[in-house]
Amino acid sequence: MRSKIYSIILCFLIVCSDKKGETEQGPIHRFVSQIPATEVYDSIALKKSTLTLPWKTKVTIKQTIQNNESIHVIQFSYEGKEYYGKDSDFSSMEPELFMRVNVNSRLRLREKPNKDAIVLEKIPNGYVSRVLAIDPKLVTIDAIKGYWFQISYNGLNGWIFSGYTITSRSEVNLSWADSLHLEPEELYSNLSDLKNELNDYDVKERKLINGYDLILARRKNQTEMEECIEGEKLFIYNQKEDFLYKSEEYSTSIQLEDYPFKNAIVVREEHCGCCCPSASDSVIYLGKVPKKMKTFLNDSSMSCSFMYGETSFRYEITNKYTDNQENLKYVRTPDCYEFFNTSSDLDMDSEVTIIPPKISSEFFVYSKYGKTLEVEVYKNEGIPKKFKTLW
Template identity: 25%
Template sequence: MKVRYFNYFVIILIFISTCIGKREKVYVSEFQGLYVYEEPELSSRILYRVPYKEPVEILEEREDRWKKIGYSGVEGFSYSPVLSQIRPDQYLFVDSLDGLGVYDKPSSSSNLLALIVHKTRLKVLFIDQGNNMLKKLYWAYVEGENLKGYVKIDFLSKEPRTYYYSIVSSAGVNLRSKPGLDSPVITVLPINLIGEILEKSSEKENIKGTNGYWFRTEYRGKVGWIFSGFTVTSRDKKYLEDRDYIRNEEWFMRYMDSALPVEAYSFDEKDLKDFTVDTYERGNFEIFYINYGNPREDCTVSYNSRIVFKNKLTGIAYSIQGLYAETLIHLDQPFPNTVYSSYEACNCCCPDNGNLLYFIMEDKVMFIHYKEKDSVAMCLYGSVEGIELQRENRYDFTTKTIYMNLKLPLCEVPKDPNLERVPPSGIVHNLFAIVHWDNETITIEKFYDKGIPESYYDLWDRATKNPFGTPQK
């Protein structure tokens, strides 16, 4: 018997770090240098101008975008975003299996000069801020072999990085002589095999309903191509070796541990003019649903859409970072001042999807992992292996309480390799969770492997059965 899980339900770990007191060395990245002021105001006296390429220390990062910095023993304040951890004249490596576009200007709409391959060594000549709403350094002007141009900094690394895959199809994966189903099969790579990705095809294909690419790899001295839709990929080989992505029980025990805060996000509405934006207001917050218009088939794009919450009183914005795309599904359901969304954590890779429920409070926004529709337990096979929880939600709309009765299925690999959805042979664990919101705080109570506790029998029976979706089969 084998129990397997691919992360259809991914718990996003939000790391919120304070930079106060942290002495981080960065470099002035624009030719005109960096002006340093006596106070955090543009009308304040200018103390000095730090020359291009010079290192400075960040002593404090403030929420109003001013930074307290130190240079040659003198402290002051800077409002400019022209600071980078990347030192001009430094050598970096392309970190993208899809290759990296080199442009004649710091814009992806300018002329594409070349597409350079993964692990190519480049010399950074200077940094260009570009026009991007993240307010982070975005473009680097680089020099390679017989080539100069602009590339996106997001896809450069200090050391050449290796990507790995792990086979997750129970039937294994064919290693072919060339990318494509028509090419000869060299051998079959077994499930759980971990290998190195040497190259990645540029064209996306759909095989058995799964989108993916072709990876070139080596197995026992034989070099060939495998379809990525039947793999999990990671830069961290140990992550694949430990099989963290299939640990059902550990993940299920942690599910609904707590509500998480949405972290602060650098945001300027003036940068939205080139994008499609829907805006809403709830309580003290403006909600921006931003679509950047990037082609979904472009694997070099780090994000496609985003939801931003901006406090109208403080001007501070909040957004979950590290997601490729987030879709706003609806507002005020199940309760007023809530937002329900779906997300994709990555593009051009194995599924890493889920749903979030945001709670808008007076001065902050919190969220939980939450699926609106009820579902029946299911074991998923085929291109990747996974599970669907059995879920039943009920609601008390007066007290703003959600009751969740969740069950983890027991899955056994079917004898028929063509089956892709199989009912479980049983239920392994049960989780009963109560989420209560009083407009200011969210409290979560959990009962693991205890069914519905007797003290909640009456509340469960009187709660409204899920009006938002019938069980998905």
């Protein structure tokens, strides 16, 4: 009898402890990660949009469920009301975005998100800042579609137009405006829910390369605004190690396969679908240790071009590395963007224009040494003497 009483007391204490733990943990919060905003709905069907929540908005999660179309949905409360939204549009961590001013003079920091608002300061070219907020209204200035960014400069919070900036989710990545960033990035993912996230996408194309499943997919049931900020994504899946990679740019496409060497692909990444149009190309090496490497910038909508012809690739089997091949490429690379000519009837925010390019010559050697990928860069030298005989 006594042992039975002890058991009852023990169970009671465990239940109380669990309840206390739940209370101490508090409510679960998420943040809108979609740029510039996400649509939220009045039902799990996600048919009728009732509200637009700007990027970084904080909400309280009630539950995560799957609707009849196999889309993962969160039910949440915001300002005392309950809504539904796509789980993939929210993140558990507060999202970050960084911008770099890219003009040929000082950019005006305005009091409000309006080109007629009071000018608080003038920001120098090259200034890098964390984006504090984004006004979700799409506007057109200097024939560029974009949004107003709230940033901080000299202790003042104000607004600048996104079309005069270069943006990245990583502050480090903005260094390419000074020099091309060519360090290989090893591909791996700790996102165990990538497979679940793929359920929210319509698969458009699948390819199998060297044991890796490459999936090009577009999000289901996109609104017009969502189509502007998210295009086709690339998922890379390894059956032994689960999902390794999901592209983060606006839209990704595969340009070339087994190029510039075996088990490598060239991918084109569009940076934005509705503002500051630009793109970059990367090599993804699908070997035992998959790696991604930025190769050069490409911008078909601008008047400058970052690459002059595909025929400049050459190959060599070196004596030093008998089982490896080198890929030689000669390119001319503008350091920054050149904006197309504007006419006087365009809506201008100021006298600033996008920085014109400074043409320089660069010569790259991509080498596959065993299981790694390395890069040598020769800046402003043309083709080095030791490689001239290859051309």
